Amino acid sequence: MMQRWPVVCARYAGMALFAMFTLFPFLWALSVGLSTDPSGIWHFPAAFVPVEPGAYWFKRVFAEMPFLRYVGNSLLLSALTVAGVLALTVPCGYALAQLRFPGRRVLFGAMLLTLTLPSEVAIVPNFVTISRLGLVDSHLGVVLPNLASAFGVFLMKQSFEQLPAEVIDAARVDGAGEWQVLLRVAAPLNLPAIGTLAIFTLVTAWNDYLWPAVVLTTRTRLPISVGVFNDLTGPFAVSTSLVMAAVVMAVVPVIVLFALTQRFFLAPQALPMRG
Amino acid sequence: MATPGLSTRTAYLFVAPCAAVFAVFTVWPMLYNGWLAFQDYFVAERAAAWNDFANFVLLAESPRFHVALRNSLLMLLTVPAIQAGGMGLALLVHRPLAGVTVFRAIYYLPVVITISIAGIVWRYVFHYDGVLNWALVTLGVMPQGAGPQWLSQPGWALFAVMAFSFWKYVGYYMVLYLVGLAAVPRELTEAAVLDGAGPWARFRHVTWPLLAPVTVLCTLLATIGALKTFQEVLVLTGGESDSGTTLLFVYQSAFFGFNFGVAGAAALLFTLLCLGIAAVQLRLLGRHNPFARGQ
Numbered sequence: 001m002m003q004r005w006p007v008v009c010a011r012y013a014g015m016a017l018f019a020m021f022t023l024f025p026f027l028w029a030l031s032v033g034l035s036t037d038p039s040g041i042w043h044f045p046a047a048f049v050p051v052e053p054g055a056y057w058f059k060r061v062f063a064e065m066p067f068l069r070y071v072g073n074s075l076l077l078s079a080l081t082v083a084g085v086l087a088l089t090v091p092c093g094y095a096l097a098q099l100r101f102p103g104r105r106v107l108f109g110a111m112l113l114t115l116t117l118p119s120e121v122a123i124v125p126n127f128v129t130i131s132r133l134g135l136v137d138s139h140l141g142v143v144l145p146n147l148a149s150a151f152g153v154f155l156m157k158q159s160f161e162q163l164p165a166e167v168i169d170a171a172r173v174d175g176a177g178e179w180q181v182l183l184r185v186a187a188p189l190n191l192p193a194i195g196t197l198a199i200f201t202l203v204t205a206w207n208d209y210l211w212p213a214v215v216l217t218t219r220t221r222l223p224i225s226v227g228v229f230n231d232l233t234g235p236f237a238v239s240t241s242l243v244m245a246a247v248v249m250a251v252v253p254v255i256v257l258f259a260l261t262q263r264f265f266l267a268p269q270a271l272p273m274r275g
Numbered sequence: 276m277a278t279p280g281l282s283t284r285t286a287y288l289f290v291a292p293c294a295a296v297f298a299v300f301t302v303w304p305m306l307y308n309g310w311l312a313f314q315d316y317f318v319a320e321r322a323a324a325w326n327d328f329a330n331f332v333l334l335a336e337s338p339r340f341h342v343a344l345r346n347s348l349l350m351l352l353t354v355p356a357i358q359a360g361g362m363g364l365a366l367l368v369h370r371p372l373a374g375v376t377v378f379r380a381i382y383y384l385p386v387v388i389t390i391s392i393a394g395i396v397w398r399y400v401f402h403y404d405g406v407l408n409w410a411l412v413t414l415g416v417m418p419q420g421a422g423p424q425w426l427s428q429p430g431w432a433l434f435a436v437m438a439f440s441f442w443k444y445v446g447y448y449m450v451l452y453l454v455g456l457a458a459v460p461r462e463l464t465e466a467a468v469l470d471g472a473g474p475w476a477r478f479r480h481v482t483w484p485l486l487a488p489v490t491v492l493c494t495l496l497a498t499i500g501a502l503k504t505f506q507e508v509l510v511l512t513g514g515e516s517d518s519g520t521t522l523l524f525v526y527q528s529a530f531f532g533f534n535f536g537v538a539g540a541a542a543l544l545f546t547l548l549c550l551g552i553a554a555v556q557l558r559l560l561g562r563h564n565p566f567a568r569g570q
Contacts, residue, residue, distance in 0.1 A: 014367050015378045022381050022442070025396040028406060042404040044413075092293035101286035107294060114301050116495075116553040118503035120522050121542040124529040125304035125311070128318075148297035178285040207389040210506050214530065229391035229510065233398075243395065250392045258387045262380050265387065266450060 024048075026251060033057050033245035041240050057245035064242060067249065069220055070227040074206055077142055077223050081205035082198050084147040090194060093156020094182050098168060108157065111150040120210070127214055141215045142223075146205065152197050159193030160186060199261045206254065224250055305546065311539025318533050330540035340541065342517055343524040346433055347545075350501040350520065353437050357497050358490065360441065361448025366478075368449070369456045379453070383446040393443060394510025401425035401435050401511070426511060432518035436507050443507070444500065448493050455489030456482070495556045502549055521545045 027048060032041050034050035036057070041047055061067050095101070096108055126145050127136075135141030163186060171185045187194065209225040216222055222230070228250045232243045258265070312330055314323040334340045364382055368375045385393065400406045408422030425435045459482055467477045505522035512518045514527065521541060529538035 008372065011367060011372065015375070018364065018367070019378055019381045022385060022446070024406065025393070025400055028399070029396050042402075044406060044409040088293040088296060091289035095286045095289035099282055099286040099289070101283045101290075104286075104290075107290065110302065111297065116499060116557075117305075117546060117549055118499065118505075118522065119301070120503055120505055121308060121525065121546050122301060122304035124525065124535060124538050124542065125307035126300055127529070128307070128535070129299065129303070144296070145300035148293050148295075148300060150297070150301070153293065178282070178289070182289075203387050207387070209389065209391045210509070225389045225391050229395060232395050240399070244399075247392055247395055251388055254388055255384070258384065259380070262383070265383055266376070266379050266453075 026248070029244040029247045032241055033248045035241065038239065038241040057239075057241045058249060060242055061246045061249055065227065065231045065246065066220060067224075067228075067246070070222060070224040071253070073139070073221060073227075074223040074225070077139055077208075077212070078202050078205040080139065080143045081146055082201050084143060085149050085152050085201045086194065086198060088147050089149055089152035089156050089197065090187060091182060093153050094160045094186055096153065096157040097160035098163075098186070099178070108153075111153050115150050115154065123211065123214055126211075130215060136215060137217045137221065138215075139221065142208075142212045145211065146208070149197075149201065152201065155193060155197050156190075159190050163189055196264050199264050203254070203257065206257075224253075308539045308542045308546065311535055312543040314536045314539070316535040316539070318535055323536075326536065330536045331544075333537055334540055334544070339519065340521075340524055343519045343521045346517070346519060347502055347504065347521040349433060350437065350440070350504045351498065353440050353501050354494060354497045356437075356441055357445055357448055358493055360445040361493065362452045362486070362490070364445065364449040365452030365456055366482075369453055379449070382449055385443045385445075386447045388443075390443070390506050391510045394439070394507070397435075397439050397442075397511060398426065426518075427516050429517040432512045432516040436504065436511055436518055439511055440501070440504060440507050444497075448497065451493050451496075452486065452489055455486045459485045491556075491560050495553070495560065498552060498556065499549060502545075502552070 031050045034053045036052045036054040130141045171181045213226045315326045316323045423431045425431050504520050514523045525538045525541045
């Protein structure tokens, strides 16, 4: 359908206007972080353009907080979570989709039910459990409760159901055990969905703030989401320029990851719950 | 299908690890909250004693809890705003036009940005000398220096949380509406054009009815999302100046008040509230229920 040019212009104007709304906090942060001279921070609209641009404040971040340590912790926690979620939910989803056993409806129903409940109500009981297990202030304590992802099981079950039954039956006829069927036939055929789950889990784990903040106490064990927030809202928040530079540095990994994988997020077959 | 007995054993082996973690960290907490709710439980002593309904009486008499519950419900005001915003954005970017995919990515960006980091920047946006007050002065909404202290002034802090939530999540609903729009058959809109329908008539009589299933799903998700608002408050205001929500109350009662019993009681009430609302909405969803069938 051809559109007249005033309509096209109006749409571009609308899109640009909303893009400004989405981006301005970070454009401001970037500009302030890049300005070596911090005096213009509160002068608008001038504050959106860096004065004497330089990397001064970005270098200061490394001196003021264990930034690389936070990044390393985030990487470790995210990698452990992704590996754990895949190891648990792929066999579980496969069994729910392709195997018949007593209790499968109850199990799947219970998992679906919790999708509509806020997982945040579990933080107090889970903290008690984690402390009984002696896992407070450990990375294992952060990762463990996030492993049995109801969304992951849901996604895996739905995608394994799409596989043609003949392929799986053929493998069984050839004498493959269920583990071999899963690892050699079903999982390789289901890689797109597994990849989607891995990426969603990675982003969620990287961004997880509340639970790590509850479990971890030692500063050098904190992931970036908690460490940077604590440092920037506590006594270290001496300079707004430093805050903005650190914020930009903390956001860059997420933006890069998102840019590389945005097709998973923007063309979703199944989106996880928000936030 | 393989031999039934063997297959069942294998199936349990596949399911067991996941089910075990799920039981311990998702199901057990629900039951534990139900138990905590009736206990005098202070972490330091690790001692619990049955106290009947004392925790609930305490909640009923706590002004902070009343405010928190009210705020959780007030957050529902963001639901229509986010629906309108998400649908509007989807309509804006769903047709092929050079660069639309970039705009889609930009609108989705806040959804994937760490909430604590985003919260820090928005604290500066809401600062007394920040962008928001400058914009309001520039637009002539209020005179210089009349801006409120958004994050520390009662009445405004919750508004700040709402604005932040809208910014953070509207892109998520845009994507859901985009999925819905992709399912609107082109022939229908084109037929409407041939019948002489203007853009508004096309939207009102073709697009809007066909988007109904997505709208219901989005409303359900946004309602749960709004009710459970918590981290947004934590990272923006820390719950000061009357901006606390129910889950923040739970969190603070447990980890700052060290009264796990009261936290459990509040969590139990909140879980029941969410379950009730979700049950009503799932019933209204009927055949549009996304969980009832494989998509």
